[in-house]
Amino acid sequence: xxxxxxxxxxxxxxxxxxxxxxxxxxxxxxxxxxxxxxxxxxxxxxxxxxxxxxxxxxxxxxxxxxxxxxxxxxxxxxxxxxxxxxxxxxxxxxxxxxxxxxxxxxxxxxxxxxxxxxxxxxxxxxxxxxxxxxxxxxxxxxxxxxxxxxxxxxxxxxxxxxxxxxxxxxxxxxxxxxxxxxxxxxxxxxxxxxxxxxxxxxxxxxxxxxxxxxxxxxxxxxxxxxxxxxxxxxxxxxxxxxxxxx
Numbered sequence: 001x002x003x004x005x006x007x008x009x010x011x012x013x014x015x016x017x018x019x020x021x022x023x024x025x026x027x028x029x030x031x032x033x034x035x036x037x038x039x040x041x042x043x044x045x046x047x048x049x050x051x052x053x054x055x056x057x058x059x060x061x062x063x064x065x066x067x068x069x070x071x072x073x074x075x076x077x078x079x080x081x082x083x084x085x086x087x088x089x090x091x092x093x094x095x096x097x098x099x100x101x102x103x104x105x106x107x108x109x110x111x112x113x114x115x116x117x118x119x120x121x122x123x124x125x126x127x128x129x130x131x132x133x134x135x136x137x138x139x140x141x142x143x144x145x146x147x148x149x150x151x152x153x154x155x156x157x158x159x160x161x162x163x164x165x166x167x168x169x170x171x172x173x174x175x176x177x178x179x180x181x182x183x184x185x186x187x188x189x190x191x192x193x194x195x196x197x198x199x200x201x202x203x204x205x206x207x208x209x210x211x212x213x214x215x216x217x218x219x220x221x222x223x224x225x226x227x228x229x230x231x232x233x234x235x236x237x238x239x240x241x242x243x244x245x246x
Contacts, residue, residue: 003025003026003028003029004026004103004105005025005107006023006105006108006112007021007022007033007037007070008020008021008110009021018037020037023107023109024107025106025107036070037070039068039069039070040067040068040070041068042065043065045065045066047062047064047065048062050224051063053221053224054224054227054231056238057221057228057231057238058227058231060231060234061235064227064230064234066186066190066227067187068190069187069188072188072189073116073118073119073122073146073147073157074094074116075184075187075188076157076170076184077097077122077143077146077147078094079180079184079187079188080142080143080146080175080176081093081135083139083180092134093135096133096134097116097117097130097133098114098115098117099113099114101117101122102114102117103115103117119146119147119150120147121147122144122147123144123147125140125144125147126144127141127144128140139175141175142174142175142176142180145173146176149169154169155169156169157184157188160185163185163189163191166185166189167182167184167185178198179196182196183196186229191226192223192224192225192226192227193222193224193225193226194225195215195221195226195228196229197211197214197215198211199229201232202214202229202232202233205232205239206240217240
């Protein structure tokens, strides 16, 4: 049985915690809702431990956490929609999909009116169906391929234990490259040790270095390379040690 509803999460900075409000329609599954919120906000992380492991890279934002998700299929879809476009545009595409094919909430909240469409619903679409939303046909075909693989049992997006095998299964689908698959592992599966070597901004942080040199440099951040990736995105003033670039 599916349960739908809204959740409000607000920070209480003075007490170092968040305050959660759950829609009445989700009252029977509160435990699961709280589990997903913990994943979404990475509340089980150990920031001090991670910051110490990352050293100077984490100095500017030692409490930076790894954003997770509530719905792994939605997160995978957002990863595809985000290929070569801004975060804002990807969010716009996702919102249009929710309005067009999602399920309306019985109790809307603060402008939130729909639940993101299920894999089963998206699997029934054709790439041309997404063109009016502004989604390119190649990306539309890729996210539909993910939906069909999930629906047919060829792809597991929930409770993934073998991350390497999961990434391999994703990259076997049309339109899903290494960056997209690795980003899904980072965000949908909350895997702490993903490093996006091919990411444009990551490469900008390592001028004059080859992908292999960048990967070798990032080895020092295991097993927290997902957090290292976030810090590299966040800290535009960071530069690698010069002796490691040779």
